[in-house]
Amino acid sequence: MPERITVTVNGQPLSVAPGTSVAAAIMMTGVHCRTSVAGEPRSPLCGMGICFECRAMVNGLPHCRTCQMLCEPGMEVRSQ
DSSP: OOSOEEEEETTEEEEEOTTOBHHHHHHHTTOOSEEOTTSOEEOOSSSSSSSOTTEEEETTEEEEEGGGOBOOTTOEEEOO
16 A cells, blocks of 8 residues: 555645545645635534535545545545
8 A cells, every 4th residue: 555645736736645534635735626606615513524515526536535535546626
């Protein structure tokens, strides 16, 4: 198992430890996961996949619950 893996968050490469959730990777970059319909920045609240506040686009698939996903090498993540 590699000591670090690289993912891309909003176009920026990020090195994370294996086992890091995608939500944690997003938070490491200092950006939010999505923007509400009212224009407010939203980020993980429950960390269990229940609140849906952590949704982001992962590898082109929108509305992924990022707190339930682990980073994989080469993964591309975008805020929504």
